Amino acid sequence: MSNPTLISPSSPLKRIMNAVRAVEAGNYVPGLLSDLEHDSGELGQLAHMLDAMARNVSIRDHQLRLLRKVIPIGVALSAEKDYNRLLETLVVEAQFFTNADAGTLYILEDNALKFVILRNTSLDMAMGGTSGAEIPFYPVKLYKPDGSENRANVVSHAALTHKRINIADAYEADGFDFSGTKAFDARTKYRSKSFLAIPLENTDNKVIGVLQLINAKNADTGEIIPFKDDDVLEALVLLATAALDGYIREASLRQEIAKLKIEINESRRTRQVAEITETRYFQELKDKANQLRDQSRNKK
Amino acid sequence: MSTIISIHSFRGGTGKSNTTANIAALLAADGARVGVVDTDIQSPGIHVLFNLDESEMVHSLNDYLWGKCAIEEAAHDVAAHLGAEVKGQIFLIPSSIKPGEIARILREGYDVGLLNDGFRDVVEKLKLDYLLIDTHPGLNEETLLSIAISNALVIILRPDSQDYQGTAVTVDVARKLDVPKMLMLVNKVPPQFDLEDVRTRVEQTYDATVAAVLPHSDEMMTLASSGIFAIRFPDHPITKGLRKLVDQLKA
Numbered sequence: 420m421s422n423p424t425l426i427s428p429s430s431p432l433k434r435i436m437n438a439v440r441a442v443e444a445g446n447y448v449p450g451l452l453s454d455l456e457h458d459s460g461e462l463g464q465l466a467h468m469l470d471a472m473a474r475n476v477s478i479r480d481h482q483l484r485l486l487r488k489v490i491p492i493g494v495a496l497s498a499e500k501d502y503n504r505l506l507e508t509l510v511v512e513a514q515f516f517t518n519a520d521a522g523t524l525y526i527l528e529d530n531a532l533k534f535v536i537l538r539n540t541s542l543d544m545a546m547g548g549t550s551g552a553e554i555p556f557y558p559v560k561l562y563k564p565d566g567s568e569n570r571a572n573v574v575s576h577a578a579l580t581h582k583r584i585n586i587a588d589a590y591e592a593d594g595f596d597f598s599g600t601k602a603f604d605a606r607t608k609y610r611s612k613s614f615l616a617i618p619l620e621n622t623d624n625k626v627i628g629v630l631q632l633i634n635a636k637n638a639d640t641g642e643i644i645p646f647k648d649d650d651v652l653e654a655l656v657l658l659a660t661a662a663l664d665g666y667i668r669e670a671s672l673r674q675e676i677a678k679l680k681i682e683i684n685e686s687r688r689t690r691q692v693a694e695i696t697e698t699r700y701f702q703e704l705k706d707k708a709n710q711l712r713d714q715s716r717n718k719k
Numbered sequence: 720m721s722t723i724i725s726i727h728s729f730r731g732g733t734g735k736s737n738t739t740a741n742i743a744a745l746l747a748a749d750g751a752r753v754g755v756v757d758t759d760i761q762s763p764g765i766h767v768l769f770n771l772d773e774s775e776m777v778h779s780l781n782d783y784l785w786g787k788c789a790i791e792e793a794a795h796d797v798a799a800h801l802g803a804e805v806k807g808q809i810f811l812i813p814s815s816i817k818p819g820e821i822a823r824i825l826r827e828g829y830d831v832g833l834l835n836d837g838f839r840d841v842v843e844k845l846k847l848d849y850l851l852i853d854t855h856p857g858l859n860e861e862t863l864l865s866i867a868i869s870n871a872l873v874i875i876l877r878p879d880s881q882d883y884q885g886t887a888v889t890v891d892v893a894r895k896l897d898v899p900k901m902l903m904l905v906n907k908v909p910p911q912f913d914l915e916d917v918r919t920r921v922e923q924t925y926d927a928t929v930a931a932v933l934p935h936s937d938e939m940m941t942l943a944s945s946g947i948f949a950i951r952f953p954d955h956p957i958t959k960g961l962r963k964l965v966d967q968l969k970a
């Protein structure tokens with residue numbers, strides 16, 4: 420039995436043990452032991468093996484996440500008709516995988532981005548979706564009253580340019596005017612910092628909505644950090660696009676059902692009937708009608 | 720006693736010819752002797768449903784109206800064309816599909832009264848239980864006559880704004896002609912509509928009985944009038960709806 424006090428905190432062995440714990444805890448960062456791996460001795464080999472193993476574990480972990488989360492959502496998407504709930508699930512999962520404090524899903528309608536789902540963990544807000552709470556915010560217009568593009572918001576910017584926006588701090592970002600985003604923050608008493616706004620494009624390359632994630636947090640420190648690329652997130656974005664597409668189709672069907680209104684212009688109806696029934700031909704026909712029917716009936 | 724039934728819609732393409740052919744087939748399946756007249760002289764079509772080729776057309780309704788033949792000579796026995804055995808008989812009196820003959824009758828017109836005589840003659844000569852009249856859309860003289868002599872009128876409409884107003888006028892005109900039985904048929908209803916809801920709305924709007932509400936059907940589209948739906952798809956919801964219509968016509 421080795422006495423732990425004999426191992427100095429910065430010793431290679433201690434670091435390898437810490438790395439093993441990190442693997443166990445699921446927060447191993449690849450390359451953690453890279454300097455040790457250069458060691459040609461047994462410790463170097465051990466560090467190298469551990470790193471390789473940890474990478475495999477994280478890939479498997481990743482695959483498991485895909486398997487456990489994304490695939491069931493995909494399956495639900497093909498069976499489920501409650502698109503509203505699916506969209507909510509997708510926003511929640513996207514928040515989860517990116518560790519984002521807030522997530523919003525917008526739908527593009529009449530040149531404006533309307534809120535469909537809004538969730539903000541630190542403000543304890545959950546609106547739209549299954550929450551039953553209406554979202555009280557005005558849609559973000561894509562164009563200003565003078566017809567020019569409105570790029571003052573992160574989301575309208577993303578929808579107009581068809582480009583993702585991934586910025587560490589919206590307030591400091593060069594080349595963007597995010598006054599609208601700041602105004603929104605002022606209203607909601609929030610400080611949006613890191614942003615990931617993803618335009619959702621359908622198969623015709625038409626933007627049908629935007630998924631916005633705000634304030635990714637470091638899992639340990641809670642510090643707000645920039646968003647990173649993530650395969651699972653990509654899968655969720657694809658699913659969100661499909662679900663939003665379904666949501667739009669369903670909404671348009673619902674509208675049509677509501678539209679089965681049979682409208683008849685009664686004064687025109689009276690006039691049109693009179694135009695026919697006041698002809699001589701019609702009068703004669705009417706006089707003969709019953710007689711004609713009786714003839715055919717009694718003929719046999 | 721024989722029953723004359725007109726199948727009409729204010730607008731074109733609602734499914735008059737298909738409905739007429741299917742009613743005929745269902746009635747004949749029950750053993751009835753059924754006559755079918757295509758009075759859509761401008762744009763005849765029902766012969767296609769009965770697979771009656773131009774080469775097989777000996778005489779047409781046009782020949783009768785021009786005095787070239789007796790009405791029963793224009794009647795073609797098409798029961799064998801249905802693709803299934805039926806107990807009864809179906810006789811089709813087609814309109815000419817020769818462009819020259821269509822042009823001539825449109826140009827010269829004809830004595831609408833002759834139609835009435837023809838209908839009565841054919842019922843008698845062929846001992847028909849039913850005479851079905853497939854009409855031209857709109858409310859022209861021959862359609863008014865058909866309605867006036869009919870014991871029953873089937874008015875078809877689609878859930879389409881273009882159909883509503885004209886259908887209202889048709890319903891009123893038919894009422895003024897005292898048609899003993901008037902049934903409405905809603906056809907081509909898209910899947911997102913609730914069929915019962917459609918029935919209620921149409922009945923309320925027109926204050927008339929809706930005999931059936933038939934969904935839009937891909938099978939019907941694919942069949943593309945090359946045969947008779949009720950025979951090809953005996954268990955389809957559309958066929959069930961058509962049977963309901965037939966039951967009400969017989970009642």
Ligand SMILES: Nc1ncnc2c1ncn2[C@@H]1O[C@H](COP(=O)(O)OP(=O)(O)OP(=O)(O)O)[C@@H](O)[C@H]1O
Binds near residue numbers: 933
């Ligand atoms: N329920 C239905 N679902 C889908 N298609 C249908 C349905 N009913 C009819 N159709 C299609 O609609 C078209 C028009 O039908 P049909 O010829 O019977 O109408 P019509 O009222 O006689 O037309 P016209 O006024 O031109 O004589 C046909 O192609 C037919 O297959």
Ligand SMILES: [Mg+2]
Binds near residue numbers: 763
């Ligand atoms: Mg027709």
